[in-house]
Amino acid sequence: MNIIEIRNLTKYYGKARGIVDVSFDVGAGEVFGFIGPNGAGKSTTIRTLLSLIRPTSGSAAIFGKDCITHAPEIAKDIGYLPSEVFYYDKMKVIDLLRYSASFYKKDCSKRIKELAERMDLDLKRRIDDLSFGNKKKVGIVQCLLHEPRLIILDEPTSGLDPLMQQTFFDLLREENRKGSTILLSSHVLIEVQRICSRVAIIKDGRIIRTEKMSELTENNYKKIRIETGRITDDSRFDLPGVSHLERKDALLSFFFKGNINLIMKRISEVEISNVWIEEPTLEEVFLHYYQKGEERA
Amino acid sequence: MNIFLHELKSYRKSFIIWAISMAATAALFLLLYQAISSDIAAFTKVLESVPEALRNALGFLVGSLSTLPGFYSIIFTYLLLCGAIQAMNLGISIVSREVSAKTADFLLTKPVSRAIILNAKLMATLVSLVATNLIFLAVTVPVALSQDPGTNMQLFLMISATLFFVQLMFASLGILVAVVTRKIKSVVAVSLPTVFGFFIVGMLGSVIGDKAVRYLTPFKYFDPAYILANSAYEVSFVVTGAFLIVAAIAMSYLIYVRKDIHTV
Numbered sequence A: 001m002n003i004i005e006i007r008n009l010t011k012y013y014g015k016a017r018g019i020v021d022v023s024f025d026v027g028a029g030e031v032f033g034f035i036g037p038n039g040a041g042k043s044t045t046i047r048t049l050l051s052l053i054r055p056t057s058g059s060a061a062i063f064g065k066d067c068i069t070h071a072p073e074i075a076k077d078i079g080y081l082p083s084e085v086f087y088y089d090k091m092k093v094i095d096l097l098r099y100s101a102s103f104y105k106k107d108c109s110k111r112i113k114e115l116a117e118r119m120d121l122d123l124k125r126r127i128d129d130l131s132f133g134n135k136k137k138v139g140i141v142q143c144l145l146h147e148p149r150l151i152i153l154d155e156p157t158s159g160l161d162p163l164m165q166q167t168f169f170d171l172l173r174e175e176n177r178k179g180s181t182i183l184l185s186s187h188v189l190i191e192v193q194r195i196c197s198r199v200a201i202i203k204d205g206r207i208i209r210t211e212k213m214s215e216l217t218e219n220n221y222k223k224i225r226i227e228t229g230r231i232t233d234d235s236r237f238d239l240p241g242v243s244h245l246e247r248k249d250a251l252l253s254f255f256f257k258g259n260i261n262l263i264m265k266r267i268s269e270v271e272i273s274n275v276w277i278e279e280p281t282l283e284e285v286f287l288h289y290y291q292k293g294e295e296r297a
Numbered sequence B: 001m002n003i004f005l006h007e008l009k010s011y012r013k014s015f016i017i018w019a020i021s022m023a024a025t026a027a028l029f030l031l032l033y034q035a036i037s038s039d040i041a042a043f044t045k046v047l048e049s050v051p052e053a054l055r056n057a058l059g060f061l062v063g064s065l066s067t068l069p070g071f072y073s074i075i076f077t078y079l080l081l082c083g084a085i086q087a088m089n090l091g092i093s094i095v096s097r098e099v100s101a102k103t104a105d106f107l108l109t110k111p112v113s114r115a116i117i118l119n120a121k122l123m124a125t126l127v128s129l130v131a132t133n134l135i136f137l138a139v140t141v142p143v144a145l146s147q148d149p150g151t152n153m154q155l156f157l158m159i160s161a162t163l164f165f166v167q168l169m170f171a172s173l174g175i176l177v178a179v180v181t182r183k184i185k186s187v188v189a190v191s192l193p194t195v196f197g198f199f200i201v202g203m204l205g206s207v208i209g210d211k212a213v214r215y216l217t218p219f220k221y222f223d224p225a226y227i228l229a230n231s232a233y234e235v236s237f238v239v240t241g242a243f244l245i246v247a248a249i250a251m252s253y254l255i256y257v258r259k260d261i262h263t264v
Helices: A042-049 A071-075 A095-101 A111-117 A132-144 A160-178 A189-195 A214-218 A260-268 A283-297 B002-031 B033-037 B040-048 B052-058 B069-101 B114-147 B155-182 B186-209 B226-232 B235-258
Strands: A002-013 A016-025 A031-035 A057-062 A076-079 A150-154 A183-186 A198-203 A206-212 A221-229 A244-246 A251-256 A272-278
Touching: A002 A042, A002 A183, A016 A042, A016 A183, A016 A198, A016 A206, A031 A042, A031 A189, A042 A057, A042 A150, A042 A183, A042 B186, A076 A132, A095 A111, A095 A132, A111 A132, A111 A160, A111 B155, A132 A160, A150 A160, A160 A183, A160 A189, A183 A189, A183 A272, A189 A198, A189 A214, A198 A214, A206 A221, A221 A260, A251 A283, B002 B069, B002 B114, B033 B069, B052 B186, B069 B114, B069 B155, B069 B226, B114 B155, B114 B235, B155 B186, B155 B226, B155 B235
Parallel strands: A031 A183, A031 A198, A076 A150, A150 A183
Antiparallel strands: A002 A016, A002 A057, A198 A206, A221 A251, A221 A272, A244 A251
């Protein structure tokens, strides 16, 4: 059964593009990554799912029910963590969490305590005394306190220190094991790689591709740059698996996919003064997908 | 119910302060009544020397100064102004603060429909205004009776009740404005010019003396001279006022349930 079904979802803000023709499904129990650069339409898609905005055309369903017409009913089983969290400044953390819990018809007090302990959150402080990171923790507790069947996270890790990110991801994995489905949006590839089983890639409002995480990481591209003392014959690097070969003065850069030993040998044949081997950035991964798309067309 | 209580709690302090300030102003003015009533002839003479146009604009009813309700109606023009500011602030703020405080993402993703959220906010507004008026009366009625035990209470209460009507009109206007606009950065920057604008239109209208102008501003829907003379409100204005309130609220619902909530 699919938990989320999005069909040709389109949203224009006046004439400005939000998203165009977005379609994808998220199955029960999946941890689904939604990845794209800032402004690509991740938040627009998520906000439509939550019925915060209305689509221009197309539809989205959660738990088999339409997102707009059945919004309140669906919301019972959703936990949502926005990228920036804001709460009523003058409230105490515990009062805010109780207020949040009062919307769900179950007793969440034990769960609030548990989560707050895990996240190391002081429940007695006032919201406006909290740092950005601590507010985020309130958001996380608020998102999970009613044990939702679907957890929607929009750029969740900003503001959390690496240790807390770890705790948070552990929490998410536990929830997932208990049966919750997770939709996580991010512009950081590594974040998605850590936890997701499948991803949709969005750029300029359109889904470029939906695929399994394993397939995405199989395309294990390396970004390689070498600085050579003097300009050499670059054609020796023109191997199968090498792309985007470019030289800028003493700096030679290219992407490589394939047996890493092969390329290392080739590099060792040249007199080099420096070398960088890096994971490609998200933009560079997109570049790759764009080209693939063009080749097919 | 939880939203209603939450809203009411967050506006409690504000409406208590407004109610007490307005009641104190009214009480101070009423306390002058005994002192002035002994010299009412001289006082009336002073007022008569004020040009008629200015008298009308300021709302001085020379003829009825001799009774406490008549005397009260002078200061009441300005209490209406305060009450209107309070009501419009409340109406704008209760709806727009989810956007300006950026808490819309929290509240609007809860399992409640937007209509229920707006219901709760409207009820909280109504209860705040009722409470304001009750506090106000609890102070002014005993003061009025202490000044003149023979005060015509019906007239006194009829004049006092216009505060509530005018507040309802401005609160609904505030709610509509908040629903229509995408984001309101400062509540008073919207409410003060609006309320003063209506007030000035009312003053100008009194100078011209044109009845049609009175329909343009809620401040002139309840003419104290008419109330004092007839012990009644003017039906056409009450009906128009009620219609405007209902229309503003109905429109607010229609827009609010479909409104896009943007990221900040």
